[in-house]
Amino acid sequence: MQTFDLEAQGLRALNSTLHAQADNTNQTHWEIVNPKGSHAIAVGLDAPIEVNIKGSTGYYCAGMNKQATVHVHGSVGPGTAENMMSGMVVVEGDASQYAGATGHGGTLVIKGNASSRCGISMKGIDIIVHGNIGHMSAFMAQSGNLVVCGDAGEALGDSLYEARLFVRGSVKSLGADCIEKEMRPEHIALLEELLERGGCDANASEFKRYGSARKLYNFNIDNAY
Amino acid sequence: MKDDQKGAPRTMPIQSATFSNPVNAEIRRAAATGIYDIRGGGAKRKLPHFDDLLFLGASISRYPLEGYRERCDTNVTLGTRFAKNPIQLDIPVTIAGMSFGALSGGAKEALGRGATMAGTSTTTGDGGMTEEERGHSNKLVYQYLPSRYGMNPDDLRRCDAIEIVVGQGAKPGGGGMLLGQKISDRVAEMRNLPKGIDQRSACRHPDWTGPDDLEIKILELREITNWEKPIYIKVGGARPYFDTTLAVKAGADVVVLDGMQGGTAATQDVFIEHVGQPILACIREAVRALQDLDMHREVQLVVSGGIRTGADVAKAMALGADAVAIGTAALIALGDNDPKWEAEYNALGTTAGAYDDWHEGQDPAGITTQDPELMKRFDPIEGGRRLNNYLKVMTLEAQTIARACGKNHLHNLEPEDLCAVTLEAAAMAKIPLAGTDWYPGKPGTSY
Ligand SMILES: Cc1cc2nc3c(=O)[nH]c(=O)nc-3n(C[C@H](O)[C@H](O)[C@H](O)COP(=O)(O)O)c2cc1C
Numbered sequence: 001m002q003t004f005d006l007e008a009q010g011l012r013a014l015n016s017t018l019h020a021q022a023d024n025t026n027q028t029h030w031e032i033v034n035p036k037g038s039h040a041i042a043v044g045l046d047a048p049i050e051v052n053i054k055g056s057t058g059y060y061c062a063g064m065n066k067q068a069t070v071h072v073h074g075s076v077g078p079g080t081a082e083n084m085m086s087g088m089v090v091v092e093g094d095a096s097q098y099a100g101a102t103g104h105g106g107t108l109v110i111k112g113n114a115s116s117r118c119g120i121s122m123k124g125i126d127i128i129v130h131g132n133i134g135h136m137s138a139f140m141a142q143s144g145n146l147v148v149c150g151d152a153g154e155a156l157g158d159s160l161y162e163a164r165l166f167v168r169g170s171v172k173s174l175g176a177d178c179i180e181k182e183m184r185p186e187h188i189a190l191l192e193e194l195l196e197r198g199g200c201d202a203n204a205s206e207f208k209r210y211g212s213a214r215k216l217y218n219f220n221i222d223n224a225y
Numbered sequence: 226m227k228d229d230q231k232g233a234p235r236t237m238p239i240q241s242a243t244f245s246n247p248v249n250a251e252i253r254r255a256a257a258t259g260i261y262d263i264r265g266g267g268a269k270r271k272l273p274h275f276d277d278l279l280f281l282g283a284s285i286s287r288y289p290l291e292g293y294r295e296r297c298d299t300n301v302t303l304g305t306r307f308a309k310n311p312i313q314l315d316i317p318v319t320i321a322g323m324s325f326g327a328l329s330g331g332a333k334e335a336l337g338r339g340a341t342m343a344g345t346s347t348t349t350g351d352g353g354m355t356e357e358e359r360g361h362s363n364k365l366v367y368q369y370l371p372s373r374y375g376m377n378p379d380d381l382r383r384c385d386a387i388e389i390v391v392g393q394g395a396k397p398g399g400g401g402m403l404l405g406q407k408i409s410d411r412v413a414e415m416r417n418l419p420k421g422i423d424q425r426s427a428c429r430h431p432d433w434t435g436p437d438d439l440e441i442k443i444l445e446l447r448e449i450t451n452w453e454k455p456i457y458i459k460v461g462g463a464r465p466y467f468d469t470t471l472a473v474k475a476g477a478d479v480v481v482l483d484g485m486q487g488g489t490a491a492t493q494d495v496f497i498e499h500v501g502q503p504i505l506a507c508i509r510e511a512v513r514a515l516q517d518l519d520m521h522r523e524v525q526l527v528v529s530g531g532i533r534t535g536a537d538v539a540k541a542m543a544l545g546a547d548a549v550a551i552g553t554a555a556l557i558a559l560g561d562n563d564p565k566w567e568a569e570y571n572a573l574g575t576t577a578g579a580y581d582d583w584h585e586g587q588d589p590a591g592i593t594t595q596d597p598e599l600m601k602r603f604d605p606i607e608g609g610r611r612l613n614n615y616l617k618v619m620t621l622e623a624q625t626i627a628r629a630c631g632k633n634h635l636h637n638l639e640p641e642d643l644c645a646v647t648l649e650a651a652a653m654a655k656i657p658l659a660g661t662d663w664y665p666g667k668p669g670t671s672y
Contacts, residue, residue, distance in 0.1 A: 012448070012452075015448045015449075039444055039445065040441070040444050040445040043448050043449050044378050044381075044448065044450070046378065058441070059438070059441045059442075059445070060432075060441065060445040063445050063449065064377075064381075066378060078438070079432040079433070082431075083376055083377070083378075085377055085378065097432075098431060101431045101432040102431055102432070104376075104377065104417070117432075120432070121427065121431045123373070123417040124417060140425070140427060142416075142417045143417050143418075159425070161418055161419075161422075162418070162419060216423075217405075217419075217422040217423060218405050218422060218423050
């Protein structure tokens with residue numbers, strides 16, 4: 001295992017070292033100590049490596065991740081795993097705003113709570129939150145799955161496209177064009193797989209599913225010309 | 226003229242200047258449909274513009290350069306502040322960001338071909354990077370937009386510069402809309418959305434809000450791309466002094482400033498015509514911000530919005546810009562709104578030169594469409610040749626003016642080379658009214 005002291009060696013050295021790891025690297029395990037809330041830690045990774053961050057991070061931790069597994073043993077600032085393409089990001093603590101924003105793929109697991117705009121504009125990522133999520137989450141979410149084991153804040157799924165939202169607890173309010181949908185067996189099966197991937201022992205049958213009413217998809221035909 | 230019973234003359238019917246025919250037609254259209262008008266293009270109203278400025282030329286006190294013989298350089302380097310690999314361009318006219326989706330793949334290819342031949346850059350747009358434009362553009366600027374459609378780290382790494390789009394001149398504060406008609410399988414796939422539905426582009430970035438966040442976002446993008454790429458910030462002409470100041474504070478290498486005449490692929494007409502400032506009013510304020518920060522020429526300024534000729538280029542540069550960007554003019558050079566399609570424009574209820582329903586995807590010229598049959602009409606190789614010709618003419622025109630002003634580089638043009646022919650232009654561009662040494666608001670004057 002390689003240990004990297006962020007405070008001593010600096011952000012540029014960290015990211016360029018991690019970027020230098022190729023698909024066939026032998027140095028597959030990395031530990032980052034002294035993150036101390038720094039921004040842009042482990043961004044743009046593109047190799048099947050595992051990075052353990054020992055502490056809390058600032059903005060955009062693991063942004064645009066591909067292939068790598070990034071495990072934060074602390075909490076994360078805004079925009080963690082933003083625009084992730086593949087791989088996995090696990091946060092032991094809480095996540096600030098915009099967690100998983102615009103993510104195209106991969107899995108983001110937040111073991112604590114996530115703040116507002118979790119999964120905003122998500123484009124294929126799977127997000128599993130063990131706790132609660134804040135307001136305006138999954139705004140304009142296009143595809144992928146958002147699983148919330150706790151409660152969701154106001155305006156969940158506003159202007160939603162095709163993303164699927166599963167919430168176990170209460171939903172303060174639904175955003176425009178977001179409605180509760182039937183939980184069919186295929187959704188239960190999908191959710192069970194997501195819960196397992198997210199290391200969550202919740203029972204899939206306790207969740208409700210929300211999705212798009214698809215009424216904002218085109219200008220109302222009565223108004224078309 | 227109606228006859229009155231006594232045969233006396235009557236007043237002429239007079240059309241109201243306020244309730245003009247176009248205004249009334251719009252009221253009737255709104256009443257019939259219940260929906261606002263969406264269209265492409267820029268502001269159509271007459272605005273103070275570069276036409277309201279003139280160059281003085283040489284005289285006894287200013288020595289001109291020989292028209293065709295003496296050197297007048299046109300190159301420009303963008304991104305000298307932080308980027309390891311600044312962009313070197315042969316000419317200061319760049320191609321503005323226009324989305325694949327709004328434009329066909331062939332049109333994007335032609336822009337790449339023409340720009341590359343002319344030695345300049347082209348820019349992606351909402352909807353991501355296509356192979357056509359990467360393959361044919363020697364220098365490609367990759368837009369980082371609120372929608373993040375098609376955004377991915379591989380394209381970030383294979384572009385030559387990154388442009389964070391905060392706003393556009395046609396719609397500062399507005400998002401975008403690509404109507405379902407134009408969402409082909411390919412467009413849908415690039416944007417991760419179902420085919421045939423209207424695609425909205427958000428007006429705000431999803432993962433940062435103010436300038437402090439933007440600074441961190443720029444740090445992230447630089448870290449991902451190894452600090453190689455110049456980072457541009459594009460803003461609409463709203464508050465150019467403050468926007469430029471904040472963009473510089475956030476760490477921009479280049480500020481792109483787009484005035485209200487700037488084109489759009491599809492926006493509400495009310496937005497295009499009523500929000501934002503004309504580019505003429507924006508340039509000096511942006512330059513003042515750069516000068517106040519001691520960053521003029523260190524952070525480059527690219528301006529756009531209604532640039533059509535080499536004279537416009539020279540005037541923008543004399544006001545302090547380092548380069549310009551063109552959208553609408555490039556499309557016209559490719560063949561958009563060409564009178565040769567007049568019969569088909571008529572069939573669409575319009576006429577060549579006025580066609581702006583680009584969002585409907587029925588462009589007879591095959592440029593702003595995803596319809597395979599219409600797209601066949603457009604030849605990217607010929608389009609590229611035409612664009613290159615046009616860019617060359619603009620450059621020659623700008624050089625002609627610069628030489629007449631005694632300048633051996635377009636960058637040496639300066640406000641002192643200009644006069645204004647209207648009071649409005651004098652005030653906005655801070656250029657003396659012709660025949661005077663005064664402009665409204667000039668320091669030391671009381672009116
Ligand atoms: C068809 C079309 C599509 C455009 N798409 C984008 C876009 O995706 N992103 C963007 O920042 N600006 C877009 N613009 C605006 C241009 O980048 C540029 O700001 C504007 O065209 C400059 O003004 P001009 O058209 O008068 O030259 C678009 C403009 C046009 C005409």
